[in-house]
Amino acid sequence: MPALTVRDLTVRFAGLTALDGIGFTVEPGTVHAVIGPNGAGKSTCFNVLSGLYRAASGSVRFGDRELTSLAPHEIAGLGIARTFQNLALSAELSVADNLMLGRYRMTRTGFWSAGLRLRRGRREELRHRERVREIAEFTGVAERLAEPAGSLPYGGRKRVELARALCAEPSLLMLDEPVAGMNATERLEMAELIVAVRAGLGISVLLVEHDMGLVMRLADEITVLDFGRTIAAGPPRDVQRDPAVLRAYLGEETP
Ligand SMILES: Nc1ncnc2c1ncn2[C@@H]1O[C@H](COP(=O)(O)OP(=O)(O)O)[C@@H](O)[C@H]1O
Ligand SMILES: [Mg+2]
Incomplete structure (x- = not known):
């Protein structure tokens, strides 16, 4: 099963740098979370990885395949499946x-x-x-x-x-805010399901999530974004008490 490796990834929208040289690796069979306050660039990252947005520079490799120039269906064809932040069912x-x-x-x-x-x-x-x-x-x-x-x-x-x-039948599953809008019970059930996917099916999971508590329980490794930059990275116990992370999340509640 291939690793997903993101290096120096930069994404710009007219005048705004949504991602500024971020990098991380999703090791095979692990849950890797990308977290951060609203507007941090999480969905942008997700959309580049699934081929919907184009990177200004940097690379995304899945095993030995470069993904940044591929169309969404080609990326899906390599065994990368995704869900959407807003439901996309018929x-x-x-x-x-x-x-x-x-x-x-x-x-x-x-x-x-x-x-x-x-x-x-x-x-x-x-x-x-x-x-x-x-x-x-x-x-x-x-x-x-x-x-x-x-x-x-x-x-x-x-x-x-x-x-x-x-x-x-993906080898990497990307989930964009899988518990957004859920009540406490639904959140717990979804967390259990994600654990089961990794444990029972051996699928790597890239989890983009706003809910820090959920991520702390589920993730092996966490990358924290704020204003498009990586402000912290590592296992949950390190990220949890990182002053820059606490500041970023606290800053959110301040008007
Ligand atoms: N398609 C787009 N066009 C212009 N700006 C965008 C677009 N998508 C996202 N942005 C901007 O990029 C920044 C990061 O947004 P986003 O990736 O949605 O953050 P998050 O998912 O972490 O809340 C925000 O400032 C947002 O307004
Ligand atoms: Mg988002």
Whole structure:
């Protein structure tokens, strides 16, 4: 399983440097968190890594592949799956069909079109439906497979989104604020699920999150951004008591 290595990454929007030479490595099979106050550059970092934004300079390598010039579908094709900060499910489609869309990278015969009528296409579809059920069970949404995704409560929809990302069989999963907008119970359940993904599936996780408490419990390594710069990095126990980190988070509450 490849490591993800970010080096000297700089991203500019007209007049604003959103990321200013940041760097970190997500070691295989670990949870690496990128945290920081609002506006720190977390989502920008995420969007560069998934190919939606272009870097002004710097590099992002996944194993020996350079990602900064690739399109989102090419990055996904290398085994990097992501969720979005705002839900990106099809509300009218069933949970099962949303998860089947997540299998797209794995399909051979294109069973959503003409392949559906061929025996080979049907066999392949059945195989994918079985795997979708397994992933739904793992993520705790199996009971709702037949229901429209939009009918699930917020926490459930976030689980479905994570399940859909897992359906691509990624080796690296990127989660953008997976517990944003959740109540305490939903937060705990999501944290347990992320632990299970790493422990049970051996997938590396890059977690972009505002909630420092959650990150302290989940992450092996943490990179802290503020105004596009790395202000601290290391294991949770070091980052937690770093004066620069405390200042950045305290500063947030000050108007
Ligand atoms: N598409 C964009 N165009 C212009 N400015 C942007 C864009 N995306 C983000 N920014 C700016 O970049 C900075 C970092 O934003 P963002 O990465 O969303 O922070 P975070 O996710 O840490 O809250 C902010 O000042 C934000 O306004
Ligand atoms: Mg953000």
